[in-house]
Amino acid sequence: MAITSLRDRKREQNRSATVRAAWTLFIERGYDHVTVGDICAAADIAPRTFHRYFASKEDVVAEPVRRMTAIVTGHIDGAPAEATDRAVMRGAMVEVARYVVEHRLLLTALRTVAQQSTHLKVPHPDAGPDVAAQLAARHPDADPADWRRRLLVGCSTAAFRVWYEDFLPGGLDDPMDHLESIMDAAGT
Structure with missing residues (x-):
């Protein structure tokens, strides 16, 4: 072992x-x-x-995005069964934001390198239908195609993207508080 x-x-x-x-x-x-x-x-x-x-x-360029996706899926897998989908998604976005804060220089460099390249298209941190299905799998009788769950994932991801775009250039006094404000405004 x-x-x-x-x-x-x-x-x-x-x-x-x-x-x-x-x-x-x-x-x-x-x-x-x-x-x-x-x-x-x-x-x-x-x-x-x-x-x-x-x-x-x-x-290699997509590695940070792969890591962020792994954080989201790991958080969902480790969430307590009694936690609401909203709380689980919010917690996952907070965990990803912590990763982004810790790796801001790398992620800023990623953006710069991608903008300067004529050949590269960098994936944006995202969560899609697989995340909605993963959330649904937490509930024995849940419909994996439920639009409400997909909407929650979409809104959570959109709130994270707004925060990400605000955070990367710098200048936020308290980035985690800013994320909380955006997620509150988005209802996630």
């Missing part, structure tokens, strides 16, 4: 080191001027190792 745990930790460390090396190169040279070979050299890994973690360099 400890070997697997050690192996898993080592894999995650290698993946994180690869992301850091790639982002350093993207910021220095621009996304369009960095190859997978450049990333491998900077991370001191073989291309085969790179492709164990990522299908392409585009997947």
